[in-house]
Amino acid sequence: MTALTTSNLGEGGPRKGEADGFPTATPLPIRTWEKGEGLKPSSITLATTATDHHIARMAALALGLSVLEAAIPSPLPGVKPGLANIVTLIVLARYGWRAAAWVSLLRVLAGGLLMGNFLAPGFFLSLSGALCSLAVLAASRHLPQRWFGPVTHSIFAAFAHIAGQLLLVYFWLIPHTGLLYLVPIFVAAALLFGTVNGLIAAHYLDEPQAEPVQT
Amino acid sequence: MASRLIGLKPDLRHIKTGDWIALMLGALLTVWLAATLWQGGAADKAIIRSGGKIFREVPLSRDQTIEVPGPLGLSQIAIHNRQARIAADPSPRQYCVRQGWLKQAGEISICLPNQVSVELNGGSKRYDSLNY
Numbered sequence: 001m002t003a004l005t006t007s008n009l010g011e012g013g014p015r016k017g018e019a020d021g022f023p024t025a026t027p028l029p030i031r032t033w034e035k036g037e038g039l040k041p042s043s044i045t046l047a048t049t050a051t052d053h054h055i056a057r058m059a060a061l062a063l064g065l066s067v068l069e070a071a072i073p074s075p076l077p078g079v080k081p082g083l084a085n086i087v088t089l090i091v092l093a094r095y096g097w098r099a100a101a102w103v104s105l106l107r108v109l110a111g112g113l114l115m116g117n118f119l120a121p122g123f124f125l126s127l128s129g130a131l132c133s134l135a136v137l138a139a140s141r142h143l144p145q146r147w148f149g150p151v152t153h154s155i156f157a158a159f160a161h162i163a164g165q166l167l168l169v170y171f172w173l174i175p176h177t178g179l180l181y182l183v184p185i186f187v188a189a190a191l192l193f194g195t196v197n198g199l200i201a202a203h204y205l206d207e208p209q210a211e212p213v214q215t
Numbered sequence: 216m217a218s219r220l221i222g223l224k225p226d227l228r229h230i231k232t233g234d235w236i237a238l239m240l241g242a243l244l245t246v247w248l249a250a251t252l253w254q255g256g257a258a259d260k261a262i263i264r265s266g267g268k269i270f271r272e273v274p275l276s277r278d279q280t281i282e283v284p285g286p287l288g289l290s291q292i293a294i295h296n297r298q299a300r301i302a303a304d305p306s307p308r309q310y311c312v313r314q315g316w317l318k319q320a321g322e323i324s325i326c327l328p329n330q331v332s333v334e335l336n337g338g339s340k341r342y343d344s345l346n347y
């Protein structure tokens with residue numbers, strides 16, 4: 001068998017593909033895209049504006065901050081600085097409430113996916129906090145800017161955030177009045193971190209705008 | 216950026232007049248919440264539960280020791296000097312015993328393995344309708 005095959009090859013006999021009587025497979029048409037003919041890799045392009053890019057960049061920044069602070073140990077679950085809200089405050093002051101809402105909600109969504117708690121209780125706590133503080137920010141940004149700056153917005157948003165979370169915890173997760181004993185701690189933390197975040201946001205807002213965005 | 220963050224002094228120029236007002240309101244709210252929610256109030260009776268059902272309600276005015284039967288054995292509850300504690304319990308980890316004296320209304324000590332609990336109750340139970 002082996003001898004026969006080698007001798008056949010030596011005489012330029014039938015090639016391997018034709019041994020069974022089948023012709024050698026011709027190149028399939030699907031290969032033509034490699035040569036740049038026919039099918040081409042398709043790409044879907046969404047029309048994006050500069051604002052979209054900016055929102056995405058800011059949301060990514062906020063996401064980075066929330067991942068960063070997830071590494072900070074906390075004495076009480078739920079007490080954390082909320083550094084991502086600095087970004088929300090800056091976006092609110094520069095680009096308005098809609099952009100701030102986008103950044104905040106994108107951060108909550110992507111944060112849920114990244115931390116692995118998407119649609120878990122922690123995700124809904126973030127979401128209810130974010131929604132409540134956005135609602136309060138929608139009202140508080142109409143305060144006269146002469147007297148009220150990011151610090152006020154930040155404090156109000158922090159209080160709304162913790163209020164939204166506590167309400168959800170009470171009505172959904174822990175319907176027990178023992179929760180009330182923790183409320184002053186949460187509120188004090190909200191006041192502290194709200195003030196600090198507001199100051200940081202004000203600090204960055206004072207600087208000349210680095211990258212203006214065309215809307 | 217890091218150096219700038221570290222060098223971030225609390226710049227009071229950023230706090231406008233209204234911000235101070237917001238800060239004061241926030242502080243007042245915090246103090247008021249702490250004062251309201253943390254004043255446990257004087258307790259005047261102890262509710263002893265066994266297996267989820269009320270075993271006895273005893274006034275704190277009289278010092279006494281009560282024995283409560285549970286699935287593991289007897290739990291001893293001591294009432295002394297207007298305070299209550301679980302003095303002895305057959306539960307393996309003794310969490311409820313180590314909790315010590317309960318002093319204020321709303322405090323509760325639970326021996327889960329033996330299904331016994333003691334809760335102090337004030338004269339004015341403020342959140343009655345919310346209890347389950």
